[in-house]
Amino acid sequence: MSLSEANREALIKAAFEARAFSYSPYSKFRVGAALLAADGSIIKGANIENASYGGTICAERTAIVKAASEGKRSFAGLAVVTDVSSTISPCGMCRQVLREFCALDMPILLVPSDYPKPDNPDFDSGKTASGGVGKMTKGGVKATTMGELLPDSFGPEHLELPRGS
Numbered sequence: 001m002s003l004s005e006a007n008r009e010a011l012i013k014a015a016f017e018a019r020a021f022s023y024s025p026y027s028k029f030r031v032g033a034a035l036l037a038a039d040g041s042i043i044k045g046a047n048i049e050n051a052s053y054g055g056t057i058c059a060e061r062t063a064i065v066k067a068a069s070e071g072k073r074s075f076a077g078l079a080v081v082t083d084v085s086s087t088i089s090p091c092g093m094c095r096q097v098l099r100e101f102c103a104l105d106m107p108i109l110l111v112p113s114d115y116p117k118p119d120n121p122d123f124d125s126g127k128t129a130s131g132g133v134g135k136m137t138k139g140g141v142k143a144t145t146m147g148e149l150l151p152d153s154f155g156p157e158h159l160e161l162p163r164g165s
Contacts, residue, residue: 001076001077001103001105001106001107001145002107003036003076003077003107003109007036007076007077008077008079008109010036010042011034011036011042011077011078011079011109012034012079012081012109012111012115012141013034014032014034014042014044014079015032015033015034015044015079015080015081015109015111016032016081016111016115017032017034017044018032018033018034018044018045018046018059018063019031019032019046019059019081019082019083020032020046021044021046022046022047022048022059023046023047023048023049024047024049025049026049026051026053027049029047029082029083030046030047030082030083031046031047031058031059031060031080031081031082031088032044032045032046032059032080032081032082033045033046033058033059033060033062033063033078033079033080033081034063034078034079035063035064035067035075035077035078036075036076036077036078037067037072037074037075037076038072038074038075038076039072041072043063043066043067043070043072044063044066045059045060045061045062045063045064045065045066046059046062047059047062048062058090058091058093058094059080060078060080060090060094060097060098061093061094061097063078064097064098064100064101067101068101073101074101075101075102075103075106076106076107077106077107077108077109078098078102078106078107078108078109079108079109079111080108080109080110080111081111081112081113081115082113083113084112084113085112085113085114085117086112087110087111087112087140087141087142088110089110089144089149090108090149095146095149095150095153096150096153096154098146098150099146099150099153099154099155100155100156102146103146104145104146104147104153105145105146105147106145106146107143107144107145108134108143108144108145108146108149109141109142109143110134110141110142110143110144111139111140111141112140112141114140115139115140115141116138116139116140117139117140118140119138119139119140134148
C-alpha cells in the first residue's frame with residue numbers, strides 16, 4: 001500500500017492541526033495523529049491526559065476510537081507528530097489498537113515537529129538515524145508500516161484459527 005503525494009501532505013497537515021488540540025498539562029508532550037480512512041476522509045486525534053495517569057489516551061488511539069465509533073473501520077494511512085524534532089513512534093498499546101483495524105502494509109508517517117526538514121543524503125535510502133525500522137523520506141519524515149512497527153503481531157484473524165483439544 002502507498003500514499004499519493006496529496007494524501008501524504010494532507011495527513012501531515014491534519015496531524016499538525018490535531019496536535020494543537022492536545023490536552024497535556026502534565027507531560028507537556030503534545031501529540032497529533034491523523035488517520036486516512038478508506039473513504040478518503042481524515043480523522044484527527046490528540047493526546048488527552050488525565051490527573052489519574054492511567055486515564056490518559058494517546059493521539060493515535062483517540063483518532064482510531066473516533067473513527068471506529070463513527071463506523072469507519074478501514075484505513076489507508078496514519079501520520080503522527082509531536083513537539084520534538086526527531087520522529088516518535090506510537091507506543092505499544094497504540095500499536096496493538098491500530099493493529100485491530102489497520103492492514104500490516106498500511107503506511108505510517110512519523111513526522112518531525114520541524115517538518116519539512118531539508119533532505120539529507122539518507123533520503124529514501126532505507127536508513128534511519130536510530131537504526132530502527134522504516135526509512136527517511138522527503139522532509140525528514142520516517143515512513144514505516146503497521147507490520148514493521150508491530151512484527152509478529154496478534155490480530156483479529158488469529159481468533160478464527162482452529163483450536164486444539
